[in-house]
Amino acid sequence: MLEILKKTKIDFIGKRYYAFAISGILVIFGLAAFIAIFLGKADLGIDFAGGTMMQGYFEQEVTIGELRDAMSRNGYDDAFIQSLHREVPHYFMIRVKTTAEDVTQIAQGMLDVLEKEFPGNKFHKDSVDGIGPSVGKTLQKQARLAVLIALAGILFYIWIRFDFRFGVAATITTLHDVLLVLGILFILQREVTLLIVTALLTLAGYSLNDTVVLFDRVRENLKLFRKKGDFASTINASINEVLSRTIITSLTTFLVVFILFLVGGEVVHDFALALMLGIIIGSYSSIFVASPIILEWEKRSPRRFK
């Protein structure tokens, strides 16, 4: 039998206060990001904010600096420019948040600037993403609704699946996971796009996985340990028992997402990043957030082994 982990006896519960500190700080960032998004102040992608993104290539060499200067000389101060690796050389992505109700005008305006600034070096546009402000608003509304409904659905499932205390703990853990990923993305200054929202919702559903497995074991052990041992050691034992499971189940999913992150290309890059973070945090939180909540609750109002 090949094993990554032999039988462990780590005192996870004893380290819960460190975990609370780390989680607390990151959750604050997450909340800040969350509030900023709802107020429309965060760094929203053009999906939500409106704007135009253009991809294409120049016939001859152009540096990012030249391109940036050219754009800002013509009123596109906020242009975001990235050089991309494609089969054709001199391939760039240019993104501006300027919007107008008729979005084809923006793209045409950008093309005109490039033609004027780089005479004799034609820019061939490959793809365009132009989103008018009203469409951005619609998408924002839809995303907000989707987040609320998905969270409500998951929470509802948790409530019917667990008893009260486990239910509350699982709920807090789920929210914690989503907020933590959002917080880290906020620190990394990633834009919030439709795909990021998709990733957050997906991991809200997925990160529960580890908590469910752990809680199942805790409940099983609570029955066994009914007569001997205290609550903290029961939980600790349960965590140690399922540790290899927790790690390996997350590992397979993590591996595929990691590969997607590495070779999937820039379209799904941040999406994969969010999922990777979510998978790690989901495992972490089942051990350091979900279980300690049960423990602290039990300590304050014992209802032990009902």
Place this chain on the structure above:
Amino acid sequence: MTQKTRSYLTLLIVFLILASLWYLYPSVKLWTMPQSKKEHLKSTEPQDLIELEKKALSLGLDLKGGMHVVLEVDQSKLKEGEKRDAVDRALEIIRNRVDQFGVAEPLIQKQGGDRIIVELPGLEEVDRAQALIGQTAQLEFKLLESGENTEIVLKKIDEVLAAKEETPFDEEEKEPVASTEAEEKKKAEEKKKIAKDLFATEEPESVSDTTDTSSFLEEDEDEYYTERPFTSLLENMGGYYLGVPIENKAKVELFLKDPDVQAVIPEDDEFAFATRTEIIQRLEYQKLYLLKKRMEFSGKYLVDARPLARDEYGKAYVNFKLTKEGGRKFARLTGANIKKPLAIILDGRVESAPEIQSKIRDEGRITMGGAATFDEAVDLSIVLRAGALPAPVKIIENRVIGPSLGQDSIRKGTTSAIVGFCVVLLFMAIYYKLSGVIADFAVLLNLVFLMAAMAALDATLTLPGIAGIILTVGMAVDANVLIFERIREEVRTGKTVRAAIDAGYKRALSAIIDANITTLITAAVLFQFGTGPIKGFAVALSLGVAISLFTAVVITRVIFEIRKGYRTLSI
């Protein structure tokens, strides 16, 4: 699990595998077809290629390339009464224009109160399409070419094309044509039958002034098709219009684009298709007209047009009103052309070609053909008003995915899927040995079932959809890891192989279901609210997760059942 259940399940699994292969076959055939063969098929049998593309798993815009635009109909400048069907008018105009691009699966849809979504997958003439969609509608009235002249033009086209056929391009291209000759003949035979049937019945809308066409059918039948490559694709010739069976349409268009064919069409004539197809004798046709190029009358003189319900004779009407100036012009036009058909053309396509009954001044009535429904009268009046009252549209969302970006996404998506898949397979085989290989087999089936289900359900594969498939692979083995870890624990406590397997599956099941249900909830929400690419993700993920319940739990179980008799377990 009893012996009986096991046999039933095995049968079910075999059946599912066969069904999946059946559904996947067109996709594999299409995706492995070399580009040169595709091009060849496109120029010889375009309909076959379209059929194949329809059956294969369709790729989303982000992979295939193409255009997705959302238009907003600007009603701010319209008066209260004019707003009534402004969006419908715009929709009608856009549908008509988009049709001309011959895109395989265009999507034109109303969204909310005043938005229209237009999706043209695989389109390359993006700039032209955008310019065309944003344009104001062109409503024109033109006279048709006479039956005799039409026949002369057709004869010339046949001659030109027949001469071309005799001097085939080169050996390579000739071969596939030869191999399908028998098939061609059969098809031709069928067509002849249909043509005869058609002529046997009375055509309600055809006009008395038709030339005798029976001679076409009495000639030597074998020569008929080689001598008339063009007219053999048409039916009901000699009237004011030509019927093009829908399966021939692509070929007819191809022929008409041929420069040699264009050279024999008189300078002041032009061919134009009807806007819509129609069903005659259970076969789908699109009418083709030979028009006189000169614009006799313009839509700008129209003031209003309204449909009228069917009267006691079963006829539906459209009443229209013209401006004073328009009335004078129209009277001159109609007075000089009584008993001749007048084509109503929206953006280059013939909406209708009613026969002029009498001199019309500033108010007239179009009597719809015998079988026309009230809805068709409504449509025609919308078209007439669209010419009179074009509601301006603006593009508020514009996504163009160039073919090179799509190709890049396909390559990167497939690479990550293949690499991820192999890593997971390898990991499972090493870590869980033979049991891992069983799980690998289950994941492989999961992938096959998933792709087949997507093809069968007409779902669209997008880049996030590929990510969803990748995620499914990770999650599907998750379930097996849960089961195997549990079995290992049971083995450690000293249970027999049989008992350990039973306990492992039983105890892991609830955790597996929990994880999958929450994932399904999110996927359902994403499907409801997501845009195209994200819908693709939601579909792939939810189908994958649901299928994984079967493959990871049921299929591996069936295999394990067989191994229950063993003393030791390779896990």
